Amino acid sequence: MPSVLVVHHTPSPALQELLEAVRDGVREVEGVEVALRPALVCSPLETMEADGYVLGTTANIGFMSGALKHFFDQIYYPCLEATIGRPYGLYVHGSSDTTGAVRSVERIVTALRWRAVRPPVEVVGAVGGEQREACWELGGLVAASVAGLT
DSSP, X not given: OOEEEEEEOOOSHHHHHHHHHHHHHHXXXXXXXXXXXXXXXXXXXXXXXXXXXXXXXXXETTEXXXXXXXXXXXXXXXXXXXXXXXXXXXXXXXXXXXXXXXXXXHHHHHHHTOXXXXXXXXXXXXXXXXXXXXXXXXXXXXXXXXXXXX
């Protein structure tokens, strides 16, 4: 059965809302499993076993969270050849800006040769219905991609 791995750093209620929306979006696609893994404990094996990814992070001083960077540090070389072309999505939450965090993640996934299913969901400040819907759609798009529906 195809699967989506959601690798996240979720230190706030706002990020928890976005994570739950992504999870619910993946679950809307029949026949796709979803696994939620904190970025600090997600392994290269879990990454290689998944068919697609959703990455979630805070924007910290113009960069992705240290937790997501740690994830990339752990999986980069083991997954470099094994995960080429896999679909991914990204959501980022920041209090004032998300640009640097998005850029830092995109630099790494470009090197991994993963394929974005849509532009990143960037949320600045409070989370509302529009942002939750965008994350729900993000999860659904990655799930549809691994299910061969797109």
